[in-house]
Amino acid sequence: MEENTPNERSYWLCLKPEVYYVRKQNRVLLYNTETGDCKQSDDSAAVAFLEKLYSRENPGSILVTDYPSVSKSVPVFIQECISDGLIDSEPFAESKKRPVRLAPILNLQRDIDKIKQEPGRSLGEDVFCYLSDVTLIINSDCTCNCPSCKNYCYQFAHCGNHHSSTEMHLDTIRLLFNQTMSIPLRRLLVTGGNIMAHSRWEEISHFFTKNGICPTLGIHYRNITSEDIGRLQDFPLLVFVDAPFDKTKMTDVAEKLQTSNTRYQFSVASSKEYNEIMPLVEKCNINNFTVVPFYTGNNRTFFDEQVFVQESDILSGPITQQLIFARQKMNTNFFGKMMIFPNGDVKSNINGTILGNINQQHLIKMVEKELSSTNFWRHTRTDSPCCDCLFQFLCPSPSNYEFVMHKNNLCHVEK
Numbered sequence: 001m002e003e004n005t006p007n008e009r010s011y012w013l014c015l016k017p018e019v020y021y022v023r024k025q026n027r028v029l030l031y032n033t034e035t036g037d038c039k040q041s042d043d044s045a046a047v048a049f050l051e052k053l054y055s056r057e058n059p060g061s062i063l064v065t066d067y068p069s070v071s072k073s074v075p076v077f078i079q080e081c082i083s084d085g086l087i088d089s090e091p092f093a094e095s096k097k098r099p100v101r102l103a104p105i106l107n108l109q110r111d112i113d114k115i116k117q118e119p120g121r122s123l124g125e126d127v128f129c130y131l132s133d134v135t136l137i138i139n140s141d142c143t144c145n146c147p148s149c150k151n152y153c154y155q156f157a158h159c160g161n162h163h164s165s166t167e168m169h170l171d172t173i174r175l176l177f178n179q180t181m182s183i184p185l186r187r188l189l190v191t192g193g194n195i196m197a198h199s200r201w202e203e204i205s206h207f208f209t210k211n212g213i214c215p216t217l218g219i220h221y222r223n224i225t226s227e228d229i230g231r232l233q234d235f236p237l238l239v240f241v242d243a244p245f246d247k248t249k250m251t252d253v254a255e256k257l258q259t260s261n262t263r264y265q266f267s268v269a270s271s272k273e274y275n276e277i278m279p280l281v282e283k284c285n286i287n288n289f290t291v292v293p294f295y296t297g298n299n300r301t302f303f304d305e306q307v308f309v310q311e312s313d314i315l316s317g318p319i320t321q322q323l324i325f326a327r328q329k330m331n332t333n334f335f336g337k338m339m340i341f342p343n344g345d346v347k348s349n350i351n352g353t354i355l356g357n358i359n360q361q362h363l364i365k366m367v368e369k370e371l372s373s374t375n376f377w378r379h380t381r382t383d384s385p386c387c388d389c390l391f392q393f394l395c396p397s398p399s400n401y402e403f404v405m406h407k408n409n410l411c412h413v414e415k
Contacts, residue, residue: 010092013053013078014061014101019086020324021054021103022390023047029390030086036318037084039077040390046077053087060101063092104321127371128364132186132336134176136215138168138204139342140193144222146242148296152267154350155400156292158240159191159220166342170203172359176340177211179363186336189238191218196228205231221253221264222246229256236261242294243273245280254284264289269296271306295404307401309411314391324393327380331397334376338366349376351403383408 015021020031028050031038041047053062064078081087090099140162142149152158195201195217208215218238237257241250241264264286268274274291281289293307326332339347344359348370355366370377381392386409389395401410 010063010065012061012090012092012099013064014088014090014099015053015103016086016088017101017104018321020321020394021050022392023051024388024390024392027390030081031319031394032085033321033324034318035085036315037086038315039081039084039086041077043073043077045074049074049078054103059098060103061099063098104325128367129183130336130371130377131180131183131338131363131367133189133338134180134185134187135189135191135337135339136168136173136176137162137339137341138173138190138192138195139198140164140166141197142192142194142220142223144194144220146220146222148242148294151296152240152242152294154404155294156267157189157191157218157238157265158267159193159195159218159223161193162341164342167198167200168340168342168344170200170207172340172344173204173207175358176363177207177213179358188213188215189218190215191238194223195219196223196225196231201231205234209234221250224253224257226256233257233259237263239264240267241265242267243269243276245273245276247280247283250280251284254286260288262288266291267294268292269294269299270302274306293401295401303401303405303410304412307410309395309413311391311413314394314411314413319394327393327395327397329378329380331377331379333397333399334379336377338363338370349400349403351400352376381409385409385414389413 016032018032018034020029020033022029022031026044026047027040027042028047029038029040030050041050049062052058053060078087082089088101135157140160142159142161146152149161151160153160153162190204192198196219198204207213214235216236216238217232218240219232220240224232224239237259239253239257239262264281266277266289268277268291277289277291280286293303295303323332334349337348339350340358341347344357345354346356346358346363346366347354348366352375355369358366374380379398381387381389381395381398386392386395389409391413395409395411398408399410402408
């Protein structure tokens with residue numbers, strides 16, 4: 001769109017800082033991060049206009065003087081964008097000086113790639129504070145024999161038999177506490193196996209209480225006995241529940257765990273299992289619960305219907321500029337998380353490789369190693385087909401489902 005000599009009908013078209021703009025091949029998207037309104041186009045004239053508006057050669061504004069000189073589609077597109085709050089307009093007569101509207105850019109002060117390029121500078125000096133979520137797997141012993149025991153934990157937080165008879169030593173827990181005293185952990189999850197079967201559970205529990213540590217305890221509902229209730233209620237609880245549901249046992253557990261710091265996590269692999277949950281939580285008077293889908297390898301139809309997202313799901317509510325930027329640099333599902341196994345081995349994700357052993361080196365070294373890669377903490381939607389999609393960073397970050405399903409995208413969107 002050419003800027004001709006201004007006249008009484010001329011006006012400035014200006015970008016809006018709160019609007020996220022992206023181009024992929026011959027398609028463009030404008031997305032208002034405050035309202036959630038958006039507009040897409042594959043019209044070549046509209047694409048050219050937006051490329052000029054968002055070009056670094058322009059201060060975020062274009063003087064419009066002559067509509068007939070451009071494609072007939074552009075005036076309609078512009079008016080629709082103005083009406084939807086995606087572009088601003090200012091009459092030239094009221095503002096002869098060119099407006100300056102700068103689009104936000106992502107500029108991290110502690111960008112990992114920048115730090116790595118500085119000679120003699122260690123990542124650990126700056127990034128240990130990024131560690132915010134630690135899961136301690138203190139044992140593997142359990143007698144529940146759940147049908148998918150060894151598979152749940154590869155998709156979401158869950159107890160499980162990790163093929164080891166090793167128990168975590170109290171010294172390892174002390175070591176973790178000493179190493180992380182200087183950083184505010186957002187969450188500490190302690191799970192197993194059956195954590196109550198740990199031979200030194202009373203000492204571990206006393207250590208937490210004595211040092212003012214309040215971890216969340218993750219335990220399967222079938223492992224909760226009447227004798228355990230008193231020992232569990234001093235801590236926040238994450239109670240794992242999976243099908244087939246033992247309704248008698250669930251009712252008994254729920255009646256005895258009438259505390260506000262207990263949350264139930266139901267895993268379901270079919271619509272039939274999902275439909276059993278609401279009657280069960282109503283019967284047990286459970287208010288605090290979540291439902292997580294479980295991929296069995298044979299329930300793809302269930303995942304297609306209940307887990308895979310549509311364009312309408314992605315655009316169902318405003319996505320902040322901050323979150324969009326975050327998704328470009330980090331995985332918002334994985335970032336800051338570490339898992340420590342009974343023998344002290346450390347992983348950033350259960351689907352990943354061992355980063356080190358806390359009994360042999362400081363946890364800061366494992367954080368530094370993880371941040372030097374793009375395996376999990378910095379694993380973003382840069383693979384095909386996501387890298388070619390307009391919604392690349394409007395979509396949530398990749399999750400464990402992508403890993404277990406060996407699929408880069410869980411959606412029905414082709415943009």
